[in-house]
Amino acid sequence: MSLNQTLNEKVVPAVMKFVNLKGVQALKDGMLFTLPLNIVGSIFLLIACFPVKAFTDGMAGAFGPGWNDPLFKLQHSTMGIMAVVAVIGMTYVYCKNEGLEPFSPAVIALSVFLTVTNDFVMFKATPDATPIQVGGVIPQDWTGGSGMITAIIVSLVVSFVYCAMVKKNITIKMPEGVPQGVVNAFSALIPATVIFIGATVVYAVCKFGFNTSFVEIIYKVVQTPLQAASDSLPGAILIAFAVPFLWFFGIHGGMTVSGMVGALLTANTAANAKLQEAGTLDLAHGAHIVTQQFYDNFINLAGSGQTLGFTILLLVLAKSAQYKQLGRLALPANLFNINEPVLFGTPVVMNPIMGVPFILTPVVNAILLYLAIATGILAPMGGALPPWTVPAVFSGLIIGGPSYAIAQLVFLLIGMAIYFPFFKKVDAMSYADELAAQKHENSAQA
Template sequence: MSMNQTLNEKVVPAVMKFVNLKALQALKDGVLYTMPLNIIGSLFLLVAAFPSVAYTNFMSSIFGADWQTPLYKVQNGTMGLMGLVCVISIAYIYAKNEGCEPLSASIMSLAVFFITTKNTINFTPKDTKDVFVVGGIPANWLGSQGMISGILIALAVGYIYSWFMKKDIRIKMPEGVPSGVADAFSALIPAAVTFIIADIIYILFKYAFNDSTLVEMIYKVIQTPLQGISDTPGGIFVIAFSIPFLWFFGVHGANVVSGVVISVLQANTADNAALQIAGKLTLANGAHIVTSQFFDNFINMAGSGETLGLVICMLLFAKSSQYKQLSRLGIAPNLFNINEPILFGIPIVMNPIMAIPFIITPICTAMLLYAAIASGLLAPMGGVMPPWTLPPVLSGLLIGGVPYALAQLIFLVLGAVIYFPFFKKADGMAYADELAAEQGNGVEA
């Protein structure tokens, strides 16, 4: 069996089966709803916690000592709700993809999250012992610490609700009843079953696990280890490899991989944001190396495979008309991290020659950046999350000032160096084909 046959008959079907999993689709599309919260919230954080003593003193002299409080309020009200948004959005997308009325699934998922979350808060008044405040939800579980719990609850509720709807196990209203009323009654049976299960889980954890909750257990047993794995060289290698590897088969690798890992990376970013606010953003204080910015603005810098280096090679050194024209068309979108014209124009998809630098380049960037932060050469990234479409160097300036802008510039040059020999080979082949075509046309004439 040839390599192409093996890829088409064995590898591609397995990849597509994974990509099309219902849970993965709901996770990938649902987490996107947190993007506005993260981007806008991080901009407020940038203004409030800009790393400059002179700037902080200047703002304090104008607006007073507590000038940052309103800015942190917005940051907490956006980035601090990521877990809660995932609870709502992922259940919504799951039910919608199943062809069911989705809002009911979202509401049920939200209710289950609150049922299985602790509703007491430790509060320490000055000069007194700890007291419990009943009737409140600890804010940390609504944000980064509740991300994985929110995702799992949303997927479970979305599945249960959709199963009942597809099996037609529901209360049916007569014709003529408004759709809103009919949908509400349709959700009664799955909601009752789901809430009973949630309450049993709450009772189990409260009395069998020393007043714990499902959300706390998931955080300890699943989320904390996942955040730890994502913050290792092995974890970042897998992430950096998987994106271009999937793209080789024509699958949007960044979308698929982000659907799997972005919740963990956003939690890492939120932890770093909290340390940044406290003025303790160091590895010694528990800061994470691998964050959402690491993923969006370095591994996927200028698009999957970091193809901007390839486009620069094409602009400067291409001999073939094909590559010259493609570089002119591709440079503008590539600067804004949109590189589909390059991926399908060269093409890189299903192209064994160009797949090598396409896979190697982001891996090199990831490992070098990891080493730079781990060694202290670069500070850990804070909570500022530039839009993924912001061009390289500019995004680096927002993330960490001049050092991160220079790092992006260095990685762009490195990418061009890696791509160059493979580009020369492909360009030479294209140029030879063009010459042959011109000569053939001349003979025929």
Template sequence: MLYVCVSCNFLIVALYNNTAIVIFLLSMIVYIVFKVTTGGTFIEWIYSALQVPLQGLSDSLPGAIGTALFISLLWWFGVHGQSVVNGVVTSLLTANALANSELLRSSGELVVGQGAHIVTQQFLDSFLILSGSGITFGIVAAMLFTAKSQQYKSLGKVSIFPALFNINEPVVFGFPIVMNPIMFIPFIVVPVLAALIVYGAIAIGFLQPFSGVLLPWSTPMVISGLLVGGWQGAVVQIVILAVSVAVYYPFFKKQDSMAYQKEQAVIE
């Protein structure tokens, strides 16, 4: 037994040493190849070949629309869209925000077309997921004030407080929105419209590009807009919330009517 244990230990040490040798050799080969071919390192090549183009794409209207679209699309299929998309875009959008902060420090102003980035982490956290992924404030408002079914009247009361802090799991899973064909269109369209509104507001100069002030994503609506964009940011958020109500309302009424009919059938 002792011989077997000692033999196993020697085998593990040998495998470990061989693995370390292979790793060091491969690292050295990669370093030499990139030093000879590009004049830099592998990390520098990653930055210039991948991060710079991706960062440029993220700071564009298609990039903003794509971010909003994929968050909602993944959520509709039951996947946490914000976590998935954040894993891809957070480093890029944070870099945009820090670049704006540095530009503001050096020049004293942020001007679109003169180096200022439009799409930053604040763009996502304070506007694209306002009241939660899919910007479902419109559903919550409709449940509170226009619902006929007891099911949605109760859900509206439960959902309003979390929605103020951009938490909408009660709506996404309790309504539900996940795999609900009736709610697919508004759940996708509202965030895309929000991206267009915010991008347009910054592009025309109504809303100043965001600096390096990063807020928690759970900062309450309107307050977050005020902190990152002044009164203009609060106004843009209010406009987005109004658009959410207008777009979600007809789809909610259809869903509410179906739920009300089921409740009446049970009563009868």
């Protein structure tokens, strides 16, 4: 059996089976509800911590030293509640995909998340003061990036239990003619009671047995190691490899990988945003290297496989009329990080020649970017999250100023160099086919 057959018959079905799991679908689609919060919140954070000292000094002089407090407030109210929104969104999507009314279980999941989280914070009036417990609050430390894995666990458990009970008719039945809203509310009562009892038991065990909360245990035991793995060089390489590898077989690599690692990368970004707000965004203070921007704006620079350099080669150097026209058609979309036209028009998908640079380019550039940040050539990325459609270089300016804009330009040139010999090969083959077709047509007319 050839390698191609092995991949098609063994690897692709296994990958598709995983991608189509209910939990993975809920994670992938449910996390999208946090996207507006991340983007808008990051814009306000960027303004509050603008990397031009003259601007921040001018604002402080005009409006006082606390001029950016309202901006931080908005950032806390968006990026700071990502776990809360995620637990609602993932439960909603899971139950909706199961054909059930999704809002009730989504609200139940939110209540469970708050139940397994402490309702107090430790407060110090001064840095040297003894901490005192302040109750009746929702700790924002756990409603943002630090609570993401707990949000995933809660949403999946609540969704599974709720759907199983409703499908087995373990609900309160209402007579015909009762409004649907009332039916939905009463249908949720028994599943909600069972789920809330379970959540209360978990809270009690963590509190009295371990003197902590469930979300803190998950953060220390599960999330911290996973974030560390995603933030390593092997983690960056694996993510950069997986996106184009899946695309090569026609599976949407960007959406699939984002669904699997998006929560971790979002948590890394949220942690960096806190350091940025505190003015300590550096590796010495625990800043993360592999963040959501690392994924969106570098691994997927100009689209999965970093195809913009290839598209420019098609437009400028192609001899084949087919590829030159493809370059004209694909470039406008590719500039805004949409590269499906070139993926399927070349095609790159299932093309063993183009598969090599398509997979190699993001891996090489991910390694270079990781090393550039690890060695201090580039500063860690903060909380600024430009929309994924912002063109390269411009998104780099938003993320980290001129240094990141230049880095994106350099990576585009590296990608163009990697693609060049493979472009020459497929262009020569297409050009030869066109000449042969033209010769055959001329012979037929003669």
